[in-house]
Amino acid sequence: GGVSGYRSRLFPSTGLVQNRFSHHIFKCFYWILCLQEEEERGKRQVLVLGLDGAGKSSLLQSLTSGDWAARRGRCRPTRGGWCRPTRGFNFISLNISAVQLDFLEVGGGEDLRRYWLDYLRKTHVLVFVVDSSDRPRLPLAKAELHRLLRAEPQLPVVVLGNKQDKAHAVSGSELHEALALHAVTADRKLFLLTSQLDSGAVRKSCQDLDTFQNLLLQLL
Numbered sequence: 001g002g003v004s005g006y007r008s009r010l011f012p013s014t015g016l017v018q019n020r021f022s023h024h025i026f027k028c029f030y031w032i033l034c035l036q037e038e039e040e041r042g043k044r045q046v047l048v049l050g051l052d053g054a055g056k057s058s059l060l061q062s063l064t065s066g067d068w069a070a071r072r073g074r075c076r077p078t079r080g081g082w083c084r085p086t087r088g089f090n091f092i093s094l095n096i097s098a099v100q101l102d103f104l105e106v107g108g109g110e111d112l113r114r115y116w117l118d119y120l121r122k123t124h125v126l127v128f129v130v131d132s133s134d135r136p137r138l139p140l141a142k143a144e145l146h147r148l149l150r151a152e153p154q155l156p157v158v159v160l161g162n163k164q165d166k167a168h169a170v171s172g173s174e175l176h177e178a179l180a181l182h183a184v185t186a187d188r189k190l191f192l193l194t195s196q197l198d199s200g201a202v203r204k205s206c207q208d209l210d211t212f213q214n215l216l217l218q219l220l
């Protein structure tokens with residue numbers, strides 16, 4: 001598979017974690033990296049999860065390419081292929097003021113979801129991306145989100161209701177209901193944003209991405 005994003009020496013994108021064995025090797029690298037980085041100030045990890053096809057890779061790509069990133073003077077060119085299903089991981093870093101935001105996407109396919117909990121440990125914010133137009137799978141998205149919430153009761157969470165451009169997308173308030181966000185206790189920092197991240201709409205979503213990024217910075 002293609003290599004996505006920079007710093008790819010440790011996090012090649014597709015095809016890395018194709019079986020349990022390579023997953024464990026990756027996890028070792030991940031923990032070594034976490035231990036190293038524990039010492040380094042100003043680094044924050046944002047874990048990006050959500051069902052397959054929700055738009056996680058599209059989010060990372062939007063953050064690192066196109067008009068938006070160029071306008072913000074921190075364009076990190078990518079080498080295509082992001083929006084194939086992620087078989088393993090995508091990893092990008094953004095430097096914003098004194099903070100380095102490391103975004104880690106773990107693929108959302110059924111076989112990869114079982115590994116999600118392993119990556120919560122060093123995460124400062126969880127971003128949970130939902131395909132707002134995939135109504136039949138909203139109950140599954142809800143179940144997976146609440147599984148993560150139970151595992152990390154303190155972790156700040158941003159739910160991103162993506163694909164708002166699609167005809168049958170649920171609105172933010174419908175998503176709030178469908179994902180049972182009212183059941184989340186008040187002591188958790190939880191935010192719901194909506195987005196559209198398909199390439200044609202990147203220009204339109206610049207404002208969304210600014211909002212998203214500013215929110216992350218406040219949560220970190």
Ligand SMILES: Nc1nc2c(ncn2[C@@H]2O[C@H](COP(=O)(O)OP(=O)(O)OP(=O)(O)O)[C@@H](O)[C@H]2O)c(=O)[nH]1
Nearest residue numbers: 052053054055056057058085086108163196197198
């Ligand atoms: N219409 C529309 N399509 C989108 C949007 N965001 C992403 N897509 C498309 O949805 C498909 C899946 O997007 P990805 O970003 O690959 O999804 P993912 O969450 O990374 O999926 P996995 O890696 O399989 O877990 C791609 O074809 C994207 O172009 C959006 O806001 N609107």
Ligand SMILES: [Mg+2]
Nearest residue numbers: 056057085086
């Ligand atoms: Mg992906």
